[in-house]
Amino acid sequence: MQSKALTVDQYLEELPEDRKAAMTELRKVILKNLPKGFKEGMGYGMMGYVVPHSKYPDGYHCDPKVPLPFMSIASQKNFIAVYHMGIYADPKLLKWFTDEYPKHAKGKLDMGKSCLRFKKPEQIPFKLIGELAGKMTPDDWIKMYEKNLKR
Numbered sequence: 001m002q003s004k005a006l007t008v009d010q011y012l013e014e015l016p017e018d019r020k021a022a023m024t025e026l027r028k029v030i031l032k033n034l035p036k037g038f039k040e041g042m043g044y045g046m047m048g049y050v051v052p053h054s055k056y057p058d059g060y061h062c063d064p065k066v067p068l069p070f071m072s073i074a075s076q077k078n079f080i081a082v083y084h085m086g087i088y089a090d091p092k093l094l095k096w097f098t099d100e101y102p103k104h105a106k107g108k109l110d111m112g113k114s115c116l117r118f119k120k121p122e123q124i125p126f127k128l129i130g131e132l133a134g135k136m137t138p139d140d141w142i143k144m145y146e147k148n149l150k151r
Helices: 008-014 017-033 085-089 091-104 126-133 138-149
Strands: 039-043 046-051 068-075 080-084 115-118
Touching: 008 017, 008 039, 008 046, 017 046, 017 068, 017 080, 017 126, 046 138, 068 085, 068 138, 080 085, 080 126, 085 091, 085 138, 091 126
Parallel strands: none
Antiparallel strands: 039 046, 046 068, 068 080, 080 115
């Protein structure tokens, strides 16, 4: 479910009422904890947090015109998704997250490679997502990205 919104505010405005509060809270907790240097915007029809070209001119290897993606949040058809490239690229960060998750949330973790899925907005562990957002600086992410890209 990709949005055609051009701004984060437009994206939030078009959300169904039952998703607005959770998505707004996710945005708030991410912005509060995200290290300096990342930039918020829209990408791939989702709200995203990227390393801007001013910091990493090479951009995303799949399309160098696009800034390097790091984290995104989206209201999908059947769930709210949090995408965090660091938990896909860094086994230590993944282990930290999967160990911490049961301490912050009820129910089983529903996760893909970089995607955390929440079918019930009231079960999103906002504090834990905030901690996750703060675990990696843009420089850390660039180093991890390049290390994994050049394998």
